[in-house]
Amino acid sequence: MRIAVVDDERPARSELIHQLLDIIPEAMISEADSGAAALEMMSKDIFDLVFIDINLGDMEGTVLATAVKQIMPKARIIFATAYSQYAVRAFEIGVSNYILKPFDKKRLETVVENCRKELEASCTKPLTNRLPVNCNRRIVLVDIETIVFIETDNRSCVIHTKNGDFTENLSLGEYEKRLSGHRFFRIHKSYLVNLEQIQEIFPWHNKSVAIKMLGAENENKILPVGREKIKELRHLLKI
Template sequence: MGEFAKAVIADDEPILRHHLSRALADVWPELEIVAAAGNGIDALDAITTHQPDVVFLDIRMPELDGMAVAKALSKLEKSPHIIFTTAYREYAINAFEQNALDYLLKPLSERRLEQACDKVKARLAEHAGQHMASTFQGHDQLGSLIQQINQLSQPKPVEYLNWVKASKGDDIYLISVSDILYFKAEDKYVSVFKKNDGAPGGADEYIIRSALKGLVQQLNPDHFWQIHRSTIVNVAAIDKVHKDFTGRFSVLIGANKLPVSRSAQSLFKGI
């Protein structure tokens, strides 16, 4: 095939399509841009019509996204080499790096673009004269890549705390979060209050060396609400919510009355 090759650019941002076209003219002058598309459907049409050697394919596009286009291309008798482009790091960058196909992270780096183009040139030269073998290999690689991306880009289930390690005196306790009434931030630590009907106020107090800000992110928001910058409560432990004549809210948990900040009052609206 030599150094001459054809390419299609697919990106829903006209400025980015123009920028990529200009950059490719610098790093791969022999590459002919035969078409540019702004959505997945137009991209498929252009690829089917022009049979390019390489496609620069944005992942997030209207009509059909880049992954849907790639999946359709993997079923073609002759599939082009694909270089994905994306502004979103969450799209399984490791999966791209572990395959013969490549990716470009926006904003585009000329050095990375040149590396990606060199990879395609090498692939084209390697498979010249043995096109059928390269086609089937491309199908396998593209299918493998799509499967990895689909798996790795699925949202992972959030794992919330089930237990809290807290201290009382010289002893360390492992407390189930379901037994905790509320957390209250002090100067350099957080107090954990666990239900105890025989204790003053109906709660035992323990200490954990953890910032409240980090703690609230580890607790299930359906079960624990931050009602004040210094307080997180177990919703199931709330006995009642009191509203005084000034309109301020307080949460009552046993004998403990905990103020609710104005920003957190919306949590109790409609209850």
């Protein structure tokens, strides 16, 4: 589970992260100390749970929550606040829940468990097995399981499949959203890969790692893994 903690006070962030790791030891947690930093972080990663302090230094938490809902509709948002009156506002804008400062671990466990159940329920909904791609004035329905990886190419993306390549004028972040729920992972700002199509992982420059994908046409293609992505990739592959 990927979790974001957004709070402009370091002690509050540290305490919440500590309690979350006690509850979900396997969680991958990122943190931001402002609304702007949070938006930048969320332009690069997708999160399951997002904890937002109501009073951020540069913007209201309610404003950030509204933006997060647009960026990641499936994410569960929880307000972290010292003021219980914000509970009403939370439900008005569709926030999943709220927790009060100082944090109560039992309350946090309940909120996390409820969010986990909601996420699991959403994942049981049927997923489409084909991805529509606009290519040369036609729409090609690509079988998702045939996609090996997707990479950025200037302002477009190239979708590499077992049956050939397709280019479409969409961002990699958009493909990440569309393929949410399938076994795809963004290893780098430029690459989104099918975890089932990874052939090899090996050491790379500056203590990083890189991967090779299945398929003879990809045998000489080396895809670098961002340092901040290595731990999560290993977790997803159970290595």
